[in-house]
Amino acid sequence: MSKSITELFGELVFDEDTMEQRLPKDTFRELQKTMKEGRSLNIKIANAVANAMKDWALEHGATHYTHWFQPMTGVTAEKHDGFINVNGKGKVILEFSGKELIKGEPDASSFPNGGLRATFEARGYTAWDPTSYAFIKNNVLCIPTAFCSYSGHALDKKTPLLRSMEAVNKQALRILKLFGNETVKSVKTTVGPEQEYFLVDKKFYEQRKDLIYTGRTLFGAPSPKGQEMEDHYFGTIKSRVQEFMNDLNNELWKLGILAKTEHNEVAPAQHELAPIFTTTNIATDHNQLTMELIQRIAKKHDLVALLHEKPFEGINGSGKHNNWSLSTDTGINLLEPGETPHENAQFLLFLCAVLKAADEHQDLLRLSVATAGNDHRLGANEAPPAIISVFLGDELTEILEAIENDQPYDGKEKEIMKVGAHVLPKFAKDATDRNRTSPFAFTGNKFEFRMLGSSASIAGCNIVLNTAIADELKQFADVLEKAPDFTSALHALIQGTIKEHKQIIFNGNGYDESWVEEAQKRGLLNLKTTPDALPYFIKENNIELFKRHHVLDEEEVTSRYEIMMEEYVKVLNIEALTMVDMAKKEILPAVSLYSKRLAETCLMKEKLVSQQQCYEKETLEKMTQLLNKAYQALTHLESILETSKTINDFEQLAFFYRDNLILAMNDLREPCDELETMTAQDVWPFPTYGKLLFGII
Secondary structure, X not given: OOOOHHHHOOOOEEOHHHHHHHOOHHHHHXXXXXXXHOOOOOHHHHHHHHHHHHHHHHXXXXXXXXXXXXXXXXXXXXXXXXXXXXXXXXXXXXXXXXHHHHEEOOEOOOOOOOOOOOOOOOEXXXXXXXXXXXXXXXXXXXXXXXXXXXXXXXXXXXXHHHHHHHHHHHHHHHHHHHOOOOOOOOEEEEEEEEEEEEEEEHHHHOOXXXXXXXXXXXXXXXXXXXXXXXXXXXXXXXHHHHHHHHHHHHHHHHOOOOEEXXXXXXXXXXXXXXXXXXXXHHHHHHXXXXXXXXXXXXXXXXXXXXXXXXXXXXXXXXXXXXXXXXXXXXXXXXXXXXXXXXXXXXXXXXHHHHXXXXXXXXXXXXXXXXXXXXXXXXXXXXXXXXXXXXEOOHHHHHHHHHHHOOOOOOOOXXXXXXXXXXXXXXXXXXXXXXXXXXXXXXXXXXXXXXXXXXXXXXXXXXXXXXXXXXXXXXXXXXXHHHOOOHXXXXXXXXXXXXXXXHHHEOOOOOOOHHHHXXXXXXXXXXXXXXXXXXXXXXXXXXXXXXXXXXXXXXXXXXXXXXXXXXXXXXXXXXXXXXHHHHHHHHHHHXXXXXXXXXXXXXXXXXXXXXXXXXXHHHHHHHHHHHHHHHHXXXXXXXXXXXXXXXXXXXXXXXXXXXXXXXXXXXXXXXXXXXXXXXXXXXXXXXXXXXXXXXXXX
């Protein structure tokens, strides 16, 4: 008999309930203090926890343990160690110590480090994050950890994320204390990341080098049908896909991941999974696991999941909406406006902190989502533009305008929706519509940062969000704590913030070309590509921001800048080499073969039939022109790749690729895609868009 969802949920997680059942009361209380108050854990307690964790893991079939961490590769890393140890009598015993739980020593030399250490300096440390529960994956006990170098520099995404969460907590508590709230002990950022992805049939995927090597199609003519009928979005989920989703949900629930919503997305073969909100570092862990499980479970159903931001040209790509909010340990959402937001001064102050952060740190928000893959998506008619703006909706915008102009605001009554059929229930209309074109939208009691790409870790953008907002809260607290009259100082602070930063508010259509011109008039940045955005990371004021809140030091900022630039270069280089390989070995030979068939048929026809028009001859002439164009483009692309080998500076190379390589790749793709439309199906060397997008029956 299959287990119910409540029985299944969290069965592979060493969660708080499991700890309470298996640990002595004193040990459990000490561990709770560590988890909730950030206290250090002594070795005696660690030994007790480790032993209980080992026994629980063995009961669930685990044979090994690993310190599971998130290096700056964008994926997770793990080194498995067995529980076995020798007993001196030719047998083994099963052990797991507190020291092994708290600290690990993986080789750090081969992970991206951006110059933080030399290749021969191999030592690195992993440190247990007790706020994120251990879990079992593939019969391995996984212990979520941070990862640092021998010198103490963060080599991962989790360490600065935890630091940024501490920064927000510290400054938000100062603000709450000013409002007379003494009961709140901690403030945590919470996130619910919506994950988009594509599913394609495994047999078609295996025939395409571009998908295998790069995750996206580098060639491909449009299918006769794309997404223009708008029939896939929220459409009936195909049986094969539903079976995959059911298996995925079960595996996610076993790991305590709050998978809640699933549906078909806009593009054919595209889908979305959304979880319930949880604390940001746990949400980050869970999203990494979600991406891994989506890909692994898809293969069990002879499917392949594509997490690239733009797998197919001409149809929607995939993003990851980062729904961000602030919550107290007493269960209060600090971004909840309440019934009368215009009278809720505490909410308005936190709202102003977010507005000010978005305006003053547009550059950091933009670069936090900058990748070669996401450059294909941002600004298209499916995703937010590369310009940062904030959507608030009509009611909140009107409230802020009233405060700015010292005018009274009459709170609006909830409007009852009337849908024209008496049998349907009446319900209150929301205060504002949603704006899917906004990169940073207030959606009721949270902000939805919609620019993040589907394959990215959510750690990067949340490190920036947390740090930027912590800085604004610090500035607010510094002013208000010194104010002789809190009420008047609060009003002046909110009013002044609105006046200085209202240009970041935009409730219109972000896809409209006129917005680009309007944004420029407002002084907003338009950083279109990754090389445009990343240099802002190492500007002095941004380095000082991260240093001020002890999130990243100067060396750590610089290293991440170098890693992100190098990744951009490496991605484009792999794509270009793959294009060359496919064009040389597959496309051009296939077209030549088909051209031979056309030529032979044409010659036979001329001998047997007298005719003025010849389909084969006209097609052959056009194909020959396109084939020559493709060959010239291929030669040009190869020459650019050769030139790139002479450029040793990664920053210079990134701009060279942006200005030359991408254009050359597009020049090669254009004639090849047109040749696909003219070449017989039995000759074309790999599956078309039609098969990939509509091949799951």
